[in-house]
Amino acid sequence: MIEVKGLVKNYGALRAVDGVSFTVKRGDILGFLGPNGAGKSTTMKVITGFLRPTAGVALVGGHDVTAEPVAVKRLVGYLPENAPAYPEMTVEEFLGFVAETRGFRTAAQKQPRVERVIGLCHLEPVRRQSIETLSKGYKQRVGFAQALLHDPPVLVLDEPTDGLDPNQKYEVRNLIKQMAAEKTVILSTHILEEVEAICTRMIIISRGRVVVDDTPEGLRARHGGARLDEVFRTLTQTDQ
Amino acid sequence: MSQIPPIFKREFLSYFRSPVAYVFLIVFLMASVGCAFFLGGFFNANIAGLESYFTFLPWLFIPFVAAAGMRLWSEEKRSGTIELLFTLPVTTLEAVLGKFLAAWAFLCLAVLLSFPMALTVAYLGSPDWGVIGSSYLGSMLMAGAFLGICSLTSAFTKNQVISFVISVFVCFLLVLLGWSVFTDFLGGYLALPAWLVDVVSNFSFKTHFEAFAKGIIDPKDVMFFLSLAGFCLCLNVLALER
Numbered sequence: 001m002i003e004v005k006g007l008v009k010n011y012g013a014l015r016a017v018d019g020v021s022f023t024v025k026r027g028d029i030l031g032f033l034g035p036n037g038a039g040k041s042t043t044m045k046v047i048t049g050f051l052r053p054t055a056g057v058a059l060v061g062g063h064d065v066t067a068e069p070v071a072v073k074r075l076v077g078y079l080p081e082n083a084p085a086y087p088e089m090t091v092e093e094f095l096g097f098v099a100e101t102r103g104f105r106t107a108a109q110k111q112p113r114v115e116r117v118i119g120l121c122h123l124e125p126v127r128r129q130s131i132e133t134l135s136k137g138y139k140q141r142v143g144f145a146q147a148l149l150h151d152p153p154v155l156v157l158d159e160p161t162d163g164l165d166p167n168q169k170y171e172v173r174n175l176i177k178q179m180a181a182e183k184t185v186i187l188s189t190h191i192l193e194e195v196e197a198i199c200t201r202m203i204i205i206s207r208g209r210v211v212v213d214d215t216p217e218g219l220r221a222r223h224g225g226a227r228l229d230e231v232f233r234t235l236t237q238t239d240q
Numbered sequence: 241m242s243q244i245p246p247i248f249k250r251e252f253l254s255y256f257r258s259p260v261a262y263v264f265l266i267v268f269l270m271a272s273v274g275c276a277f278f279l280g281g282f283f284n285a286n287i288a289g290l291e292s293y294f295t296f297l298p299w300l301f302i303p304f305v306a307a308a309g310m311r312l313w314s315e316e317k318r319s320g321t322i323e324l325l326f327t328l329p330v331t332t333l334e335a336v337l338g339k340f341l342a343a344w345a346f347l348c349l350a351v352l353l354s355f356p357m358a359l360t361v362a363y364l365g366s367p368d369w370g371v372i373g374s375s376y377l378g379s380m381l382m383a384g385a386f387l388g389i390c391s392l393t394s395a396f397t398k399n400q401v402i403s404f405v406i407s408v409f410v411c412f413l414l415v416l417l418g419w420s421v422f423t424d425f426l427g428g429y430l431a432l433p434a435w436l437v438d439v440v441s442n443f444s445f446k447t448h449f450e451a452f453a454k455g456i457i458d459p460k461d462v463m464f465f466l467s468l469a470g471f472c473l474c475l476n477v478l479a480l481e482r
Contacts, residue, residue, distance in 0.1 A: 048327045073329040080327070084320035086250070088257040100246035101328045130257075146324070 007056035018208035031199030077152035083143025087132035136163035247338025288365025306407035309390025317398035371455035378452020388472030418444025
């Protein structure tokens with residue numbers, strides 16, 4: 001479903017992503033790990049078609065992100081880091097806008113979509129509140145709702161549980177797990193337990209390069225049953 | 241182009257979802273009508289026309305259009321919503337046009353809200369509706385050209401203040417080039433040949449707008465405003481796709 005080959009992204013003189021390659025199949029939940037500034041978000045931004053790669057290819061559902069960005073964007077539900085949303089809009093208005101740009105123009109098409117994600121993400125109590133007045137947790141869930149709105153085959157989630165309390169984290173993880181069977185999910189996180197809890201595969205990225213591409217169990221086995229955070233530290237300490 | 245309506249709708253309504261629209265419309269009306277009354281001598285002129293209203297518009301548009309346009313892209317960049325917008329299935333051109341048209345419609349609304357002035361002159365005398373109509377058309381086209389520049393500068397920076405200052409500067413130059421005081425200076429003091437002065441003033445908003453204010457709808461003036469806006473929007477798309 002997602003195929004990344006030799007991806008390179010430069011910001012001016014800085015090389016943020018340096019030849020990253022991996023593939024993700026349907027049903028996979030790929031955990032994307034790495035220290036801050038390792039290139040996780042940049043890779044995700046290229047996959048979603050927001051940034052153009054300097055070199056290399058990224059294919060989503062067979063569409064090249066550089067050649068057919070709109071086709072890729074139709075397939076992908078994306079939760080950007082910090083869940084940006086238009087602050088002056090209410091939750092309902094905002095989700096309505098996203099629904100309209102996703103092609104659900106009439107009220108009959110739009111309403112059920114919006115209701116579904118309001119229910120899934122427990123936004124009922126704040127649906128008429130403007131987004132700027134929401135707490136971090138609610139804002140994050142609005143971003144999640146927006147990504148799920150068109151029931152996309154591919155989900156790209158940049159730190160989906162950031163800012164949520166433990167109960168909400170648990171719930172979001174469950175939601176991702178439930179949906180994963182018929183979707184392709186990439187999520188980035190700093191929380192290693194999250195990877196163990198839900199991911200079927202994990203990639204550790206350090207200084208723009210993939211250093212591990214394995215299952216969480218496989219990785220632990222290879223390092224003699226060490227804890228994931230210890231493995232993570234050994235593999236990425238060159239960053240410090 | 242099918243994605244323009246939802247973007248237009250969101251952008252246009254966003255003015256009214258915050259106090260921006262109300263502050264902008266009220267202050268713009270007070271300023272524009274105030275100029276007509278106190279500087280233009282709306283009543284003293286004893287003419288049933290709106291010339292005293294329209295004559296100040298090119299100057300008033302400098303700060304006001306820059307204020308309406310500075311947020312178009314800067315705000316999206318600052319708040320990160322640009323990442324959301326450009327991961328929805330829209331092309332850059334659709335996004336640029338949708339937002340531009342929304343801001344333009346808002347400016348047209350601001351200009352058209354001066355309609356009680358037209359009703360007043362109609363009540364007091366018998367104005368030439370052709371001239372009033374062409375003046376309104378001209379000011380709306382001029383607003384579009386101003387806005388094209390502001391939208392472009394806004395795409396270069398995530399700082400609204402920078403966008404505002406550069407827009408004001410560029411728009412001021414483009415008005416100044418056609419101001420009689422400036423052209424007299426070029427022709428008289430600097431003794432430039434008349435054709436060169438004409439060339440310079442031909443780049444000015446003011447020169448092209450004055451024809452509309454006299455009741456003349458010349459295709460070349462219409463083209464001037466539309467092509468300037470179009471040119472800026474093309475650059476705007478390129479700036480965002482960088």
